[in-house]
């Protein structure tokens with residue numbers, strides 16, 4: 001294992017100092033054999049943690065694998081990702097979650113923490129064996145039918161109650177199904193102009209409102225996935241003010257992009273929940289800044305070319321996110337003065353690790369802590385080119401955009417997964 | 427294959443008033459052909475026009491086919507029946523096939539909103555694309571033939587009051603008409619039950635009303651939209667009887683219209699639902715004229731897009747976004 | 749039709765003719781009038797009273813010339829010949845070489861052209877291609893007994909075996925020269941002007 005001396009980094013954007021990594025942990029003094037990383041001008045952050053990643057394996061290895069997805073994660077500065085359950089087969093048994101967890105360990109680019117399905121086959125009918133997944137080698141703590149909403153109120157209530165037995169959290173994809181049948185984009189003036197079936201904000205907000213009340217009633221942990229509307233932010237803020245056990249996430253694309261991009265009918269902008277209005281973008285930024293929204297989660301959703309190179313209506317929903325998340329947050333939150341780098345560390349690592357109950361992640365950059373960290377060059381700028389991404393898919397909505405910041409190095413328990421801006425082959 | 431720049435007709439929003447008037451004036455010249463022994467012109471000889479229909483619409487397809495043939499273009503019909511289109515071949519693969527065949531123009535009817543836009547701008551083909559109806563988005567040539575019919579019947583469009591009645595929410599005809607008529611200076615009023623009124627209608631260049639009767643005496647033309655019966659099952663309105671009573675055009679309502687006013691319908695009609703047989707067959711009805719005018723207007727569009735070294739109308743090609 | 753570039757739709761909208769190079773008059777108003785009078789008389793003479801003649805002018809200026817000829821013949825004969833217009837745009841062989849143009853108006857007088865002596869009227873005879881297109885257009889309208897051609901100016905440089913039956917003025921020109929007929933109905937004066945094309949347009 002390599003030991004490191006990181007010279008002149010700014011931890012969380014603070015005063016520059018040297019960081020020493022020895023035997024996979026942050027150390028008091030440099031190891032005699034340490035390799036030096038010149039980190040002047042770089043910001044040191046705890047390794048980023050993604051609560052919402054679609055790695056597609058098993059089932060859609062043409063779009064992404066645990067290996068390709070975790071390389072993309074490392075390139076984006078992540079040291080841990082939560083692999084969503086909507087694979088094929090669905091991650092609704094101990095066997096599947098252990099398989100994904102093991103593939104992540106074998107790949108070795110970041111910790112792959114499986115998310116278990118709430119219901120069998122994410123069909124929204126019967127509870128999956130949540131306990132078995134919790135007790136498996138994968139130690140599942142987050143359960144989600146992501147992509148589908150647990151719309152049945154009674155089932156949602158039972159799921160919230162049941163996970164209390166092992167300290168789990170239910171992560172809800174909030175989408176009232178009847179209000180979004182055939183929905184294609186945010187409902188508003190533009191959806192009417194384009195003739196695309198509207199996806200009303202109320203379809204998201206109604207479920208979140210119901211769920212925060214259920215969480216309060218059951219005293220159980222609710223996590224709201226990728227909230228996207230101003231109303232959703234208000235509801236979560238209200239729930240938190242009441243002390244309800246609720247957390248929430250927002251995606252990078254909902255922090256930056258608006259529905260106007262749909263005008264050209266290019267399905268690369270088709271996503272669930274849909275891109276919303278400018279007001280919504282401002283509201284989610286404000287919510288992330290004031291803590292109503294706890295974390296940025298990518299909802300990294302790789303799709304093969306043919307799933308996007310088609311008519312809008314038949315295209316798959318979802319966007320790549322891992323390799324651009326930190327840059328988007330820098331542009332939307334740091335450059336605007338809404339968050340400082342400590343805030344970024346909090347929203348992209350500390351709170352995410354806490355929600356996912358990952359003990360080795362999201363830790364302070366202090367002596368004795370596991371050396372999971374990311375070095376970011378905030379002064380760099382890059383034009384996003386789909387072909388240069390590490391994901392197996394190319395469906396980034398940021399193609400051609402110039403975004404600030406570049407990940408210079410990522411360390412996973414002291415092992416470099418990214419060095420000099422390049423993913424280290426293992 | 428033309429070497430010059432290529433343009434498309436995807437939406438009436440893309441047409442300036444000058445473009446629209448050029449199309450209508452050109453159509454008026456073509457309309458005169460109908461009285462001649464030889465109705466065919468050699469203008470588009472050697473050009474290939476493909477009718478790519480992902481949705482059944484015999485009326486629209488025949489109209490475009492007649493228009494193209496009267497201009498001596500070669501016409502290839504690709505319909506959802508009996509071709510690879512129905513076997514799950516993607517729009518992209520079909521487009522690449524058409525490109526290989528050297529189509530100069532593709533007239534596309536697609537069930538998906540944006541289907542024509544995608545075909546035009548995804549970088550799959552170099553042909554001009556004419557939108558013959560895409561999902562619930564637009565149907566620009568229908569609006570052009572409606573404008574042509576209105577101009578012929580009312581002597582002009584500037585300041586004329588046109589009322590569009592029915593399922594505006596799901597109507598590509600309404601969308602295209604509102605934009606085109608506004609461009610041409612007409613005053614449009616949309617009438618629909620609130621469930622079938624577009625969500626953001628306040629932003630449209632028209633006014634709106636939930637009640638039909640107060641609007642009738644102030645209308646120079648009333649355009650009745652087709653109402654699909656399945657909307658009833660989706661709770662957009664309670665029963666056919668109630669819809670017809672509140673929003674249908676029947677003799678009593680027709681009597682409230684000014685003397686000169688006309689009643690239009692893009693067809694196919696649901697007689698007895700949105701329009702009574704008495705109205706449909708009356709002298710005020712322009713239904714059959716609309717069909718005849720459709721051919722002239724589509725000839726004008728094809729001629730202006732394909733007739734020269736560069737098109738005279740339509741939207742510039744965007745090229746690849748990246 | 750003149751060999752001045754036919755305006756495209758866009759140009760029409762923008763207004764007017766392109767700025768011409770300096771041009772000099774080769775026929776003034778009086779000369780134009782004399783030429784038309786002579787043509788009118790020749791038509792009457794050669795068609796023995798023009799009983800079954802129909803004058804069809806090719807838009808834009810040919811149409812005005814046909815109307816004038818019809819008036820002049822009426823002054824002599826005391827009866828007005830049937831006259832109308834024949835747009836040849838859709839029959840041109842160079843449609844694809846230029847932007848799509850606006851259509852002219854075709855107005856066939858009552859009685860049609862079947863069995864009639866059709867006199868086509870145009871302002872300038874040049875390559876002959878416009879007349880070729882006119883003959884095709886005419887064939888789609890019916891079967892005249894015979895077709896003749898009257899032009900105000902014949903400037904030579906024929907590219908097809910076509911000749912005029914009535915010529916107001918033979919005007920030997922170079923290829924690089926342009927001939928512009930101006931008529932009071934649309935140009936506020938009667939004149940025939942000769943000029944030189946700008947270099948970059950010479951090859952068109």
Ligand SMILES: [Zn+2]
Pocket residue numbers: 146147148173225226272273299
């Ligand atoms: Zn989701």
